[in-house]
Amino acid sequence: MPAARPPTRRTDAAPVGYTLTLDRLRHRYVVQMKLTPAADVQRVSLPVWIPGSYLVREFARHLSGLRAQQGRAECEVTQLDKSTWDIACRPGRPLTIEYTAYARDNSVRAAWLDSHRGFFNGTSVLLRAHGHEGAPHEVTVRPPADAPDWQLATAMPAVRADPRGFGTYRAADYDEAVDHPFELGAFWSGQFKAGGVPHRLVVAGAPAAFDGERLLRDARKICDTAIAFWHGKARPPHRQYVFMLNVVDDGYGGLEHRASTALICGRRDLPRHGAPAEAARVGEGYVTLLGLISHEYFHTWNVKRMRPAEFARYDYTQENYTRLLWFFEGFTSYYDDLLLRRAGLIDDAGYLKLLTTTANQVLQAPGRQAQSVAQASFDAWTRYYRPDENTPNSTISYYSKGALVALCLDLTLREAGRGTLDDVMRSLWQRTHGGPLTEADVAAVLTGQAGRSFAAELAAWVHGTEDLPLKDLLETQGVQALQEPSQVAQTLGLRVNESGGTVTLKVVLDGGAAAAAGMAAGDEWLGVEPVPEARQGRRARTATAVQDAGWRLTRLEDLPLYAGPARRVLALVARDKRLLRLPLDLPTGATTWRLVRPAGADTQGWPAR
DSSP states (O other), X not given: OOOXXXXXXXXXXOSEEEEEEEEGGGTEEEEEEEESSOOSEEEEEOOSSBTTBOSOOOGGGGEEEEEEEETTEEEXXXXXXXXXXXXXXXXXXXXXEEEEEEOBOOSSSSEEESSSEEEEOHHHHOOEETTOTTSOEEEEEOOOTTOTTOEEEOSSOEEEEOTTSOXXXXXXXXXXXXXXXXXXXXXXXXXXXXXXXXXXXXXXXXXXXXXXXXXXXXXXXXXXXXXHHHHTTSOOXXXXXXXEEEEESSOOEEEEOSXXXXXXXXXXXXXXXXXXXXXXGOOHHHHHHHHHHHHHHHTTTBTTTBEEGGGSSOOTTSOXXXXXXXXXXXXXXXHHXXXXXXXXXXXXXXXXXXXXXXXXXXXXXXXXXTSOHHHHHHGGGTTTTSOOTTHHHHOOOTTHHHHHHHHHHHHHHHHHTSOOHHHHHHHHHHHHTSSEEOHHHHHHHHHHHHTSOOHHHIIIIISSOSOOOHHHHHHTXXXXXXXXXXXXXXXXXXXXXXETTEEEEEEEOTTSHHHHHTOOTTOEEEEEEEOOGGGTTSOOOOTGGGGGGOEEOSOGGGHHHHHTTOSEEEEEEEETTEEEEEEEEOOOSOEEEEEEOOTTOOOSSTTTO
């Protein structure tokens, strides 16, 4: 149990204060908001989105029972739109607002409360008092009387808190108040120092085999490596940091904050007592978790402080557009795995395996030729967070392609002997004073680092749709891109779901064999009928013609088994309860990448340094 936190701010009441009472069985936070002084017509609203997750999520749909009063007098409340209210007040007098926030979103983006765990982001629970955004805000969370084992964790500085963490916390303004999530419950907790700064890791839902000490050691290595990357031996910009990890049966995700992060992972991805300690033998699930920790921690600098100029001040009422997510998410995605290598948590082979996955994700997406990564950044609000069966054909991930753009810039600088992308990132931090950044800043620092303009590369790699020169640049580091046979789904241009003996098509990629055959997302692929060589020049039209050769298809990987030497098959699919026979030509020679560095290959120290 953590020790009681000493007061870190003034203890007089803040102009804006919230008191939260937990209604655990009804999954509600009961909120009392006090405002001093109020305007004659006090406007309040709830954000429609949370920074870091670029989708309008309509958090106000979970608010109910909003009422206001001054002293004993009720105030008239008028709702103006989906998330905004006006309250008629006597100006200059304190105002009290009460409401409840329903909390059943078990993600990192909103709020959750049940008998076992609580969590909330301020954007889902804390109303914004217009005209008072720049004033200090206090958040008080009352301990649940029926849960004496519950604790509270947050990075918001404490005014006064009991040994379990319940009490009052203060932020300098509304932006800071909603940028500190709260974790509640009987969670596992551990602490370490990195860069001289206290870090805390809290884990909710961990099974008995969880090796918390292993995760603490490895998280510390990540934090030490990231701090050294940005500041050398100097202290980082945060005074404390909290990792909040929610462990579920199957899940993955994270959301960055200025001094904390909310994470989700699957239970099988946690380190276990008795597991091998060697970096080379770490399981893939655990590497994925470490990469997530590395990614969100790197965001402490790259997006939470150094951020798009368009985000200098958040507009919580609508979408906030930027074309720079390829830099802030993509470059962070490049460095998350790279810092795992530098921290000694994976070896070169493990790093190249992760890079192989990223490269293949981009190369196997037809959308890379339809949309630039800068436009994908701008369209995040309507595309990335609202994927459908056509998404891989129409857009590209600013995470994965942005990471490859970072790789190409890094290797280009290294090949020319003009430093590394590390130098560029640190120079950008100094240039922007850890604040708003534009693409012009990126271009200027690249030019200063390389002694030449990078306008052509930025135009082609960021604003164009040409494939990146990955193979040539990787070869400068002694890394080869081997071509290996693709899996059946990749060969056909498909993404499928296999469940209960049924193969359902999720995505049909443009330019692939499945698309040429007329397959569509949502089709159930029921069976396959090989077409004999002599009959491949004409379409088979009856079931009896190939009755003896038909096979029920329950796994896509069985297709070569049933097709045999035939280069054309009839795919029997069900679409809207209709049975269709579609002629499918089976491609040959389809390959995928595998990145390797042969023993003794010439290298300049990348990726280890």
